Amino acid sequence: MKIAFVGKGGSGKTTLSSLFIRHLAASGVPVVAIDADINQHLGAALGLEEAQAAALPAMGDRLPLIKDYLRGSNPRIASAETMIKTTPPGEGSRLLRLGEDNPLYDACARPVELDGGAVRLMVTGPFTDADLGVACYHSKTGAVELFLNHLVDGRDEYAVVDMTAGSDSFASGMFTRFDITFLVAEPTRKGVSVYRQYKEYARDFGVVLRVVGNKVQGQDDLDFLRAEVGDDLLVTVGHSDWVRAMEKGRPPRFELLEDANRRALRLLQVAADATYELRDWDHYTRQMVHFHLKNAASWGNERTGADLAAQVDPGFVLGEGVTAPA
Numbered sequence: 414m415k416i417a418f419v420g421k422g423g424s425g426k427t428t429l430s431s432l433f434i435r436h437l438a439a440s441g442v443p444v445v446a447i448d449a450d451i452n453q454h455l456g457a458a459l460g461l462e463e464a465q466a467a468a469l470p471a472m473g474d475r476l477p478l479i480k481d482y483l484r485g486s487n488p489r490i491a492s493a494e495t496m497i498k499t500t501p502p503g504e505g506s507r508l509l510r511l512g513e514d515n516p517l518y519d520a521c522a523r524p525v526e527l528d529g530g531a532v533r534l535m536v537t538g539p540f541t542d543a544d545l546g547v548a549c550y551h552s553k554t555g556a557v558e559l560f561l562n563h564l565v566d567g568r569d570e571y572a573v574v575d576m577t578a579g580s581d582s583f584a585s586g587m588f589t590r591f592d593i594t595f596l597v598a599e600p601t602r603k604g605v606s607v608y609r610q611y612k613e614y615a616r617d618f619g620v621v622l623r624v625v626g627n628k629v630q631g632q633d634d635l636d637f638l639r640a641e642v643g644d645d646l647l648v649t650v651g652h653s654d655w656v657r658a659m660e661k662g663r664p665p666r667f668e669l670l671e672d673a674n675r676r677a678l679r680l681l682q683v684a685a686d687a688t689y690e691l692r693d694w695d696h697y698t699r700q701m702v703h704f705h706l707k708n709a710a711s712w713g714n715e716r717t718g719a720d721l722a723a724q725v726d727p728g729f730v731l732g733e734g735v736t737a738p739a
Contacts, residue, residue, distance in 0.1 A: 431458035438530035471538020498555030503726025586704030
């Protein structure tokens with residue numbers, strides 16, 4: 414299952430995504446956690462020391478390797494240099510599974526031990542001095558989009574992505590790559606403004622969007638969120654002494670997380686699992702092609718000097734039954 418956490422800066426989306434990742438890891442299922450937020454806080458939220466988090470390999474710095482591996486023997490892709498962030502897979506492309514070992518994981522993922530289990534953590538990487546003033550952050554998140562475009566995931570395995578803050582993810586097609594998107598919203602006007610933007614932008618793309626109310630302190634906060642987001646409100650989360658200790662770098666055992674918050678995390682998993690039956694790989698593939706053709710026409714063809722529309726394999730549909738070359 415592919416799951417996104419979004420929300421405005423400061424909403425608590427990274428904290429909640431890290432709690433959900435810990436919850437999944439404790440059940441022993443395969444989990445790949447991806448930090449696609451420019452602020453790069455997910456590693457710390459999963460318990461890494463600052464130096465450990467800073468040493469994680471950046472996907473954005475390894476784009477040539479990622480592209481060359483995913484290209485495989487696809488005859489429609491002349492070279493890794495002609496691949497862009499939206500390039501879809503086709504016959505001969507290498508596809509990815511969450512539980513496998515492969516050179517892409519070797520280069521870009523690191524294991525993180527958590528209570529009761531472990532996850533693979535991947536990060537886009539922060540802006541560097543060389544990027545400032547000359548690079549767009551989407552040059553970093555493009556690596557995540559390629560990863561998701563080539564990912565064949567099944568039931569009871571999870572890719573959890575902590576997305577960039579606000580509605581910035583709509584600058585690419587990555588917002589359509591998820592089975593479910595959890596939008597973390599505080600009970601304030603600013604807190605629900607991102608929800609309204611997301612709801613409006615995602616309306617025409619079949620995005621499954623559920624709201625997680627965070628920092629909810631009483632009935633008035635709950636009533637406010639219900640009035641603003643209606644049936645999209647899935648669950649609310651309040652104060653947590655466990656989270657406060659985690660933010661100080663001294664997290665207790667995860668089994669000591671408050672019962673109410675453990676129930677909230679179970680509801681998130683139930684909601685995510687329910688979307689498995691809604692999967693439509695043909696629609697998913699068509700969306701990939703749609704955004705690829707848009708990007709090719711607007712900048713990709715000129716940037717690469719190639720006709721990127723020719724990369725589309727009209728007979729290829731991504732899905733769990735598809736096999737790929739070794």
